[in-house]
Amino acid sequence: MSPSRAQQKEETRERLLAAARERFDQGSVVTTPLDAVAAAAGVSKATLFFHFATRADLLRAVAGSLAKELAPLLDADRAATTLDHVRAFLAIQADPRVRLLWEIGDVLAADGQPQPDVVYTALRRDLTGLGRRAGADEARATAVAGVVAPATFMLGRRVAFGSAEPAEVDLFLAHVHHLTTTDGTP
Structure with a gap:
């Protein structure tokens, strides 16, 4: 057949x-x-x-395929804390598929056709959920995610392109740890 x-x-x-x-x-x-x-x-x-x-249509399809493939690598349900999730996000930036995803996003943005911010939105949602799961009230969990998610996203890009120093990453993780454990809230 x-x-x-x-x-x-x-x-x-x-x-x-x-x-x-x-x-x-x-x-x-x-x-x-x-x-x-x-x-x-x-x-x-x-x-x-x-x-x-168009090339943009092909790029969006490749990006969608990559995002689907990479999603299981960053499962917020497996992270015990916000810090664990941020560490996992930064660790997967070393994957060449992630760098390709960043490159595609750059091209689409340069053409005035930015990719939907699914990665950033998911990161912020995951961090908010982890904060709530660890006992923070909604306002605190949302506020912490609102600070940590964009900074993590920006540092992640630098890690993917090899322009972030290990000491910078360590300092950032120390700040995330401090922010997420101050006053006994995640």
Whole structure:
């Protein structure tokens, strides 16, 4: 029995996403020719444009695929404390897939098409939940997350691109620890 048209379409789309990731990893999100992506997937450039009308559409799809793949690495339910979650977030920045995700976000933002802030929103939500779970009232948990999430996000980018010194990360983690344990609240 031959695969249905829908199955073939999905398989082609997945091959294109895999080829795009491979090519973008080897080159640049900006300068990698889309015909090189199509060739790596074994399809024509017209087929690529059938599935993704623009480079931005392809980038958003690759970013979505990466975000799904990386989500289990940052499971807030496994973190005992806010500090543990921040440590985990910073640790996964060393994963090359995360750097590719940052690069895609940069390109989309430069084109005036920023990615939805799903990573930042999830980080802030997770930190608020961890604070509540540890006994902080809603206002305190929200306030702490409002300070820690953006700082963690910005430092995470620097870690991903190799521009954050280990001492800087350690100092930041010490501040997070202090902030989340002052007055006995997380």
